[in-house]
Amino acid sequence: MAREYRSMWESIGLDLDAHDQLLQALPPAYGNVYLSQDNRPAGMEYFDFVINEIHGQRIQELQEHKANGGKVFGTFCVFVPEEIIRAAGGICIGLCSGIEIGSAQAEKVLPRNICPLIKSFMGFKLTRICPYFESCDLIVGETTCDGKKKAFEVLNDYIPVHVMEVPQMKREKDKSLWRSELLDFVSKVEQTTGRTITPDSLRTSIMEVNDKRRALLRLSSLRRHDPAPISGLDCLLIEQIAVYDDVRRFISNVNGLCDELDARAGRGHGVRAPGAPRIILTGTPMAIPNWKVPHIIETSGAVIVAEELCTGLRYFENLVPQADTIEDMLDSIAERYLGINCACFTPNDARMERLLQLVKEYNADGVIHCSLTFCDPYLVETNRVERILREAGVPLLKIETDYGQEDSGQLKTRIEAFLEMIRQGEK
Numbered sequence: 001m002a003r004e005y006r007s008m009w010e011s012i013g014l015d016l017d018a019h020d021q022l023l024q025a026l027p028p029a030y031g032n033v034y035l036s037q038d039n040r041p042a043g044m045e046y047f048d049f050v051i052n053e054i055h056g057q058r059i060q061e062l063q064e065h066k067a068n069g070g071k072v073f074g075t076f077c078v079f080v081p082e083e084i085i086r087a088a089g090g091i092c093i094g095l096c097s098g099i100e101i102g103s104a105q106a107e108k109v110l111p112r113n114i115c116p117l118i119k120s121f122m123g124f125k126l127t128r129i130c131p132y133f134e135s136c137d138l139i140v141g142e143t144t145c146d147g148k149k150k151a152f153e154v155l156n157d158y159i160p161v162h163v164m165e166v167p168q169m170k171r172e173k174d175k176s177l178w179r180s181e182l183l184d185f186v187s188k189v190e191q192t193t194g195r196t197i198t199p200d201s202l203r204t205s206i207m208e209v210n211d212k213r214r215a216l217l218r219l220s221s222l223r224r225h226d227p228a229p230i231s232g233l234d235c236l237l238i239e240q241i242a243v244y245d246d247v248r249r250f251i252s253n254v255n256g257l258c259d260e261l262d263a264r265a266g267r268g269h270g271v272r273a274p275g276a277p278r279i280i281l282t283g284t285p286m287a288i289p290n291w292k293v294p295h296i297i298e299t300s301g302a303v304i305v306a307e308e309l310c311t312g313l314r315y316f317e318n319l320v321p322q323a324d325t326i327e328d329m330l331d332s333i334a335e336r337y338l339g340i341n342c343a344c345f346t347p348n349d350a351r352m353e354r355l356l357q358l359v360k361e362y363n364a365d366g367v368i369h370c371s372l373t374f375c376d377p378y379l380v381e382t383n384r385v386e387r388i389l390r391e392a393g394v395p396l397l398k399i400e401t402d403y404g405q406e407d408s409g410q411l412k413t414r415i416e417a418f419l420e421m422i423r424q425g426e427k
């Protein structure tokens, strides 16, 4: 890939030496975590291709879009409504921030003890290593957690950032605030793209993004089969790719994979031996290439059957209902997004209720709560998760970790002990 795309990377301003190092690190990590899995569905071939071309074909597509006058919007949160960006002809890209890179640079502008996700995105920008970041015309931030909110002020020194105010509660007055934020966002997107959002363009983009959600929901529901026909690692990968791939191509490939999984499930063919512990992952998002904990879980003999994560169900649950007028469509969008159960809300009881439902729906044997270090919202909310699961008799393992590999051995020991406890039925 390197030779073919080198001039493109140079033209968008990447630091080529630093970028080479990143590209050298990815294939062995991917081979070790993904390609070594047994029993992978043939339909994963497309997603392997997407990763193989991660800084190639898709970046070329973004550059072509820009050359034709299109704009690219980068986001870090599932609260940013992709429908609005697409309705104005823009492309919405979820930026990764799942690897420890450029920490030394990031620590020049951020405190050392900050969430690794925030440090990662700042490091990506300051080291000019990510072609997605360098393709963005506008970054859309949000006021979810304090660390991100303040980091966006700093990021704005290096690239234009528009910040959406996400309320921290879900009362009527919070809904009005969020609705007015969407209107401001519509103006910002129209101003950036130079295109007006029309009822037809918004209706089409709602339909397309809903179709993406439907495909992901279909994949999710196939994991309810016991044995599960696909690994959690493969599903996480698809969920990570969902935020940056071409929407129509992605939908078609997810549905193709689901056809294969349907047939697998019909034959009772699972990715693990029957009886493997079924685990639900919950906590902070896992951006590419943060596969550490799922890899340990699944190489310890369990299968992950659902992710109550923003790189998971929180991203694609709940469709946006169609409506006739732009005003009503925006109301539907506002309502759908405010239904996301992020720990930045207080209280966040709906997340607890959803977790209990998921345990039943997916016939899960246990929950692993995985939070990034220094993430106050999720680390504190673990207390509520623990209480509700204890009352329901559902085993829980709490993990706090970062993007380093130093704690892998210790995590493996703890996860194996947790799975052993489940196997022995010691709830």
Ligand code: BJ8
Pocket (backbone or CB within 6 Å): 076, 077, 078, 079, 115, 116, 117, 118, 144, 145, 146, 147, 148, 284, 285, 310, 340, 342, 343, 344, 372, 374, 375, 376, 377, 378
């Ligand atoms: S809707 S979870 S994607 S904010 S891990 S940066 S919360 S200190 S990522 Fe998130 Fe949107 Fe919520 Fe989802 Fe802060 Fe925590 Fe870091 Fe986080």
